[in-house]
Amino acid sequence: MEEKASSPLIPPPSEIDLEAGGGGEQLQCRICLETDGRDFIAPCKCKGTSKYVHRDCLDHWRAVKEGFAFSHCTTCKAPYYLRVHSHTDRKWRTLKFRFFVTRDILFIFALVQIIISALAYLVHFIDGCQQYWLRTAWAFDNEVSFYYICGALMFFALLGLSGCFITCYDRRVRNDLAQPCRELCLCCCQPGSWFSCLHRLIAPTCAVFQDVCGLPPTWHAVHVD
Structure with a gap:
């Protein structure tokens, strides 16, 4: 028992x-x-x-x-009768998991704020050398809010540029993005092959629309000399 x-x-x-x-x-x-x-x-x-x-x-x-x-036996197909065992430290493990998740979120948030503050101070320093021309041109009364917004814009701009550089220098991503361009150049550079290339690129799209809309097939095979 x-x-x-x-x-x-x-x-x-x-x-x-x-x-x-x-x-x-x-x-x-x-x-x-x-x-x-x-x-x-x-x-x-x-x-x-x-x-x-x-x-x-x-x-x-x-x-x-x-x-x-x-959930079933693969031989006699009888269902298994399952019972969930709850661990004695389940509550402690849940609290521990939430603590680690909260810690990581706060750490990332603090790191982003530090970077934005550093960029905002850099913009403030450069604008101070120009007699605060930038803030005067945008007619911002609150100095802290203006430079914080400038720092946030610079942060997201640098983040986007970093993503572009990583994408450009990643060979796998670059090959995937360049494949349509290669096919287009191949079709344009070879004489007499542009029509067959157009057929190869458009035919799958037409087939999809025919299946979805219930249209009769109207795209026929083309023979190219």
């Missing part, structure tokens, strides 16, 4: 017998085919040599097998 109470697979006792002992029968796991170990269960309606299985073997099988193997 103790093993039954601690099992994550608990069917009704009237339908399935989960007791692994009794009768002097030598138990064998139907997955690993091993007879050692005491953690045997009978989670489904299979009989004979396929009746018993190690709990760990079954958990691994349910995790890696596709289809309905997570």
